[in-house]
Amino acid sequence: MNDSTSNRKKRRRKDEGEGELGVVKEGKKRDLKEIITSLLLLEEQQKRDQEEFDRTLEEEKMVFEENHKKKTRAMMDYYSNLQDYYNELDDMDQARRKRCNSASATTAAAAGAAGAASLEFSDSSVKPGSGARRLWVKDRSKAWWDECNKPEFPEEEFRKAFRMSRATFDMICDELNSVVAKEDTMLRAAIPVRQRVAVCIWRLATGEPLRLVSKKFGLGISTCHKLVLEVCSAIRTVLMPKYLQWPDEETLRRMKDEFESISGIPNVVGSMYTTHIPIIAPKISVAAYFNRRHTERNQKTSYSITVQGVVDPKGVFTDVCIGWPGSMPDDQVLEKSALYQRANGGLLKGVWIVGGSGYPLMDWVMVPYTQQNLTWTQHAFNEKIGEIQRVSREAFARLKARWCCLQKRTEVKLQDLPVVLGACCVLHNICELQNEEMDPELRINLIDDEMIPEIPLRSTTSMKARDAIAHNLLHHGLAGTAFL
Numbered sequence: 001m002n003d004s005t006s007n008r009k010k011r012r013r014k015d016e017g018e019g020e021l022g023v024v025k026e027g028k029k030r031d032l033k034e035i036i037t038s039l040l041l042l043e044e045q046q047k048r049d050q051e052e053f054d055r056t057l058e059e060e061k062m063v064f065e066e067n068h069k070k071k072t073r074a075m076m077d078y079y080s081n082l083q084d085y086y087n088e089l090d091d092m093d094q095a096r097r098k099r100c101n102s103a104s105a106t107t108a109a110a111a112g113a114a115g116a117a118s119l120e121f122s123d124s125s126v127k128p129g130s131g132a133r134r135l136w137v138k139d140r141s142k143a144w145w146d147e148c149n150k151p152e153f154p155e156e157e158f159r160k161a162f163r164m165s166r167a168t169f170d171m172i173c174d175e176l177n178s179v180v181a182k183e184d185t186m187l188r189a190a191i192p193v194r195q196r197v198a199v200c201i202w203r204l205a206t207g208e209p210l211r212l213v214s215k216k217f218g219l220g221i222s223t224c225h226k227l228v229l230e231v232c233s234a235i236r237t238v239l240m241p242k243y244l245q246w247p248d249e250e251t252l253r254r255m256k257d258e259f260e261s262i263s264g265i266p267n268v269v270g271s272m273y274t275t276h277i278p279i280i281a282p283k284i285s286v287a288a289y290f291n292r293r294h295t296e297r298n299q300k301t302s303y304s305i306t307v308q309g310v311v312d313p314k315g316v317f318t319d320v321c322i323g324w325p326g327s328m329p330d331d332q333v334l335e336k337s338a339l340y341q342r343a344n345g346g347l348l349k350g351v352w353i354v355g356g357s358g359y360p361l362m363d364w365v366m367v368p369y370t371q372q373n374l375t376w377t378q379h380a381f382n383e384k385i386g387e388i389q390r391v392s393r394e395a396f397a398r399l400k401a402r403w404c405c406l407q408k409r410t411e412v413k414l415q416d417l418p419v420v421l422g423a424c425c426v427l428h429n430i431c432e433l434q435n436e437e438m439d440p441e442l443r444i445n446l447i448d449d450e451m452i453p454e455i456p457l458r459s460t461t462s463m464k465a466r467d468a469i470a471h472n473l474l475h476h477g478l479a480g481t482a483f484l
Contacts, residue, residue: 142218315395330358
């Protein structure tokens with residue numbers, strides 16, 4: 001009896017233990033299912049969040065691209081209207097000049113008739129052949145220029161005044177003679193070619209106001225202004241095709257070798273930089289020329305136009321783009337340039353032009369790394385590409401130092417400025433090619449702000465190429481150690 005009771009108790013306890021174990025196992029299974037369900041829900045939620053993020057990003061990208069297109073169209077319309085405005089001004093100016101010339105001819109004819117009558121009917125006051133002038137001309141002293149023009153004038157003083165040797169100056173005069181020379185008239189003798197060229201070069205070199213140019217050369221203020229524009233135009237027409245042009249294939253090969261010897265980076269054919277030239281606030285479209293960065297830095301309202309240039313290893317310009325407003329960042333100026341159009345047409349296939357961080361990375365534009373926390377390889381690459389950037393920066397520093405008119409706001413009209421700035425670039429090339437040394441006292445520190453483009457990376461192929469070049473520089477012992 002007792003044994004059977006004991007057995008029943010044991011079986012009961014065993015059944016209760018198995019029941020409790022089953023409950024525990026069932027609870028664990030339920031918890032595991034809940035965990036798996038939670039993970040699946042979490043994964044699903046993450047997937048939906050990612051899809052939402054991608055959709056939002058795509059919408060923002062489409063809005064950005066649409067805004068960019070609208071801005072581009074508005075800018076192009078603005079410059080089209082601006083060009084039409086300048087064309088109208090030119091037409092009005094030409095019509096005014098024609099009226100003035102017609103009036104002057106009528107006046108001269110009347111004066112000639114009156115002079116003939118006085119010679120015919122007066123008794124002895126003015127006699128034929130006396131050489132009396134019919135028009136009054138103010139006598140001005142040109143002693144300073146007469147002294148400079150003498151062969152015995154010190155070469156060092158001549159170089160200081162005109163930023164070049166007498167031999168280089170004479171060469172420029174000979175090149176421009178056929179375009180600049182004028183013939184004598186019955187009323188006055190023509191201004192010699194050397195004096196015409198000297199007025200222009202001295203004005204560009206010193207940046208002095210026209211009233212001081214007038215005193216130096218013994219000419220009227222309006223005459224000096226006219227001479228500067230005429231000679232600058234002649235430089236653009238005659239000398240620019242000869243001294244500022246894109247290199248041929250043989251020259252490009254030599255430039256690649258020289259740039260590679262400087263930095264170790266292959267296939268580089270140019271160093272690019274964009275600088276700003278101060279101007280007086282224009283009467284139209286003031287906001288377009290407002291330079292916010294210069295204004296903030298100097299605490300003085302600044303307006304400017306841009307000059308983008310590509311130079312060879314010696315600092316000689318091979319391409320320039322002049323005249324876009326100072327409010328435009330470097331990448332937009334590049335997109336407006338003829339160089340950009342030629343590059344898209346295949347001119348720069350397989351070669352690089354090196355620019356600063358203000359330019360985007362493209363199939364033909366190589367720029368430094370700009371992201372945070374650079375690797376040693378990227379630091380090394382930036383150090384070497386900086387040596388190529390320095391070539392164009394120093395070239396622009398010499399350009400502005402030689403031609404001081406680029407450092408101050410000029411009296412030249414906005415529509416005439418591209419011709420004047422182009423002449424400065426051509427004269428810079430001539431001085432560089434003639435190995436004209438620059439006075440150390442003229443050297444300046446060049447300051448131009450660079451803004452990271454809105455779309456800094458525009459070519460995945462170029463990203464891979466840049467990474468490969470950076471890797472080769474570091475692992476073949478071509479990179480420096482300044483970043484360590």
